[in-house]
Amino acid sequence: MDMWLKEGQIADAAMTYKIKETLVTKKTEFQDLAIVDTYEFGRMLVLDGIIQTTVRDEHVYHEMISHIPLFTHPNPKKVLVVGGGDGGAIREVLKHPSVEKAVLCEIDGDVVTECKKFLPEISCALEDPRCEVFIGDGIKYVHEHKNEFDVIIVDSTDPFGAAEGLFGGSFYKEIYECLTEDGIFIAQTETPFYLPDVVKRVYDDANAVFPVTRLFMAAIPTYPSGFWSFTVGSKKHDPKAVDLSNTIDIATKYYTKELHKACFVLPKFVEDIIR
Amino acid sequence: MDMWLKEGQIADAAMTYKIKETLVTKKTEFQDLAIVDTYEFGRMLVLDGIIQTTVRDEHVYHEMISHIPLFTHPNPKKVLVVGGGDGGAIREVLKHPSVEKAVLCEIDGDVVTECKKFLPEISCALEDPRCEVFIGDGIKYVHEHKNEFDVIIVDSTDPFGAAEGLFGGSFYKEIYECLTEDGIFIAQTETPFYLPDVVKRVYDDANAVFPVTRLFMAAIPTYPSGFWSFTVGSKKHDPKAVDLSNTIDIATKYYTKELHKACFVLPKFVEDIIR
Known part of the structure; x- marks a missing residue:
């Protein structure tokens, strides 16, 4: 019998993926979690039916959400990743030797546990001595830490349900306070092709808080439309x-240095959406 | 009953699309042709089960395959489109006032007929007095016209079966002869994500013929991976x-003038594929 994942x-x-093996399915405290092995994209993490990351194309997302802000900041020492329990962003962050401490604040401990077990090539850096894994609410964590991080990466699920509070002006004000005086914030902000209103709202919300706001695009085959936006808010x-x-x-x-500029x-x- | 197109x-x-209505299905002399209306992408042309163009995202492909070469040439007067029976490339080509004549050479007359009927927003410019529609073999047409076109656009199906002869060194030599002394050639050259070998081979073949060879990318949601390559061969x-x-x-x-540069x-x- 052929098994297919329909996203x-x-x-x-809908994108559909032929499944080789289902490795785990679990109802966590926050969401339905599955890790499946597929023929075309290898193992993938699926939360509430939405593909979060796959072994084959995860590098695009994780490189772009990490290296753009870390190469923009002249000397990033402390980095916070909100969400991102698969560990892929942390892995890229820790490629920067200036980073002394990278905190992962993930609300769902099961995501971390299962990714460590089934997605080791993505989660590997969570064992790095410079990485601190904190299981808890990102909004609360950001509120309780002021003027502390040089870069904050919001590596969240989509802005519906659990992750809704991680998008929007009130959270971005807290992020601003949590950043050091020349700190930089970045978030994944969905696809302008299917969700132009979300892209616009998030951009405007960030733009109301940060002196410098920029949006860039990356090509991610397993995300809807294959064309994904990221929004950067920067103090300086x-x-x-x-x-x-x-x-x-x-x-x-x-990621390349030339693409760092061209992706913007x-x-x-x-352009019309965020004008 | 729900009807879905599975590509x-x-x-x-596979991408799957919920179908609102099937407008035409036909076995032509060359291929299986269908035009279906879908909920998410509107009407689309499907040849041998592969989506060629959709009302919702056709502009990306047609703008990039036309405006990149036409804005690169200082004064394009005569343009040849090989394939492209939907008329979308011709529509964009004729936005350039310098163009005096645009020839469409499409092997399958049924594609032109059905697109005129069911995809008028794409095929509209085929009625323009500056456009000449020629139903016949592109390879033969190019062979029989020397030193004639300022820009040649190869808007073909994939390099398997019918369109195979439109990819590769021997055709590119004929293209070179068919171009004027500072002429420019462009072709759609598949996705580097799924077909790196095709991208490399085509690039190398063009590079062996043309003094200037460049590859650029565009985001097209209905093409596999959503990330598509185009190869430009230029005499000057x-x-x-x-x-x-x-x-x-x-x-x-x-298309924008800034993106004209950034897409390269x-x-x-x-980069690694074509190095």
């Missing part, structure tokens, strides 16, 4: 204008 | 280095 995010245009450093000529080389599969050049319809 | 190009990771003008400051403004939804900045894995 339910876009009702009338402009990710689009930063001088990268003296930054270190880091092994990547998607938006197609007309995306 | 068969990638065996184990470099599409990545061209001065666009004095070019006219054209109404677009995806490739992710690391694509």
